[in-house]
Amino acid sequence: MNKALRKPVTYILFLLPTLFLFTLFFIYPVINATYYSFTSWNGISNVVKFTGLANYSRAMNDPNFWIAVKNNGLFILFSVFIQVPIIILFSLLIANVKKLKGLYKTAVFAPSVMSTAVIGILWGFIYEPDIGLMNNFLGLFGIDKIYWLSDRSWAMISILITNGWQWTGFYIVMVLAAIISIPKELDEAAMIDGATGWQRARKITVPLIMPIISVVIMLSVAGAMKAADIVLVMTKGGPSGATDVMATYMLKHSIKSFKYGFGNSIAVLIFIFTLIITVLYQLLVAKRTERIEY
């Protein structure tokens, strides 16, 4: 009966292109990066010298590497403690208005369909000290000129604001979908019991959307660990490495300066840090927000 769908040759032929590309672009690079991370290789010559953990200890002893790690950490902290509350607040607000719901949803989502590079250029213009929007706006309140992207103490926060501006709406729409899928009866029952809007949001809606908030946090962490293009476009990691993240640090110390082995040890460290954070998060936080059945 099902012979046509049991032909091994057809099965293999259908899967072959996928398996070929998957091996070439996922399995091979992971193995390759791990292997060369233990070598000093310039990426071109035939001589590959095995150096053990030398690349790793070099990274660990470089203060600039730790600045990059700290900046990845700032990406995560910014999204968990600043973006997530904003995401919850605005998704609740949009879920509770009757008019203009569609407009709000479309508008807040818009920045996330655009190229991060172009958004970096746009915000670079906004942060321009003399003619940019930001200083002109703050000037209305008598605030002095700030050199957003060239001042060490402002550059990182400027990038974080731009990144938040681009992605907050994306997560608002995700959380909004979860809020709308909560059965109306729960909210109505609480309303009959005399709960205020604030109480209903805090005691009913927010606990019910915790699983999706957990997803939002995981996605933000994943996004934070691979952030690179926004930094490259806005500051190129400057001023003097103050805004480098691990991925830009890796690129800066590999392609242009032919340190393929060292660059790959940073790649492996990105994997390891991502893994540690994911596991820690799953153990400490996600366990407590189990799936809720209505």
Add this chain to the structure above:
Amino acid sequence: MVKKIKSSMNHVVLLAYLAVILFPFLFVLFSSVKANNVEIASNPFGLPTEFKFSNYADAWVNAKISTYFLNSLYIAVVASVATILIASMASFAITRMRFNKLSPWLFQLILIGILIPGNALLLPIYNLMRQFNFLDTHWALLVPYTANSIPFTIVILTAFMRSLPTEIEEAAVVDGLRAHSIFVKIIMPLTVPALVTVFIVNFLGNWNEFLLANYFLSEDSLKTLPVGMVGFRDAYNINYAQMSAGIVYSVVPVMVIYAILQEKIIEGLTAGGVKG
């Protein structure tokens, strides 16, 4: 009455958020028709007294928008179509063919691909492209873009194909159709809604991609729009009016597509959130 005030309070807060999202775009749009930096600085928030549309003509030429635009379009379309062809064949084999022992394993393997932080693999892929002599040709982007979208595409397509009833191809088998005809004539036409979604998501991802495009191509005539725009910014950052016109050129096509297909785009991108 109290309810009305509360609801309008919500709108005030939401409109403030809207202003924060939309004002940067307006700022660039207004700046793009201003005469020079002095006019932007003296009147940053409003429209200029005299519209200088020649900025658009100048930016089109100086930023080589037409070249970059066509490169981006070509690469994004070809890579997205290639991904869909390859991934839908694999999804068909995994969900509809009767190899119930092997298929779940293969699916798990491909899922791991989604969890790998892509940017960290840039160096080995760069090296791979160099060994293939692909660097500084469009192949250096076409092949990695096609490959990188495959795991996400398979996840979406297998979920969709699993939901199709098995009776469909049982009837087809009785009629004597072979596996590849079942795939082409029956499963693919039914999967069109999911194919549209993954095409949009992959197209946008490829259209916006910056890192590989920045490092794998150095020839100016091959560059894609995001990389070309950054180069233009670096060369013309003294003339913000013209740079704004360049930004408008690169934002408008995406905005038009978004305006037409927003439901599909929102659905696809949030489903593929994993892709980041």
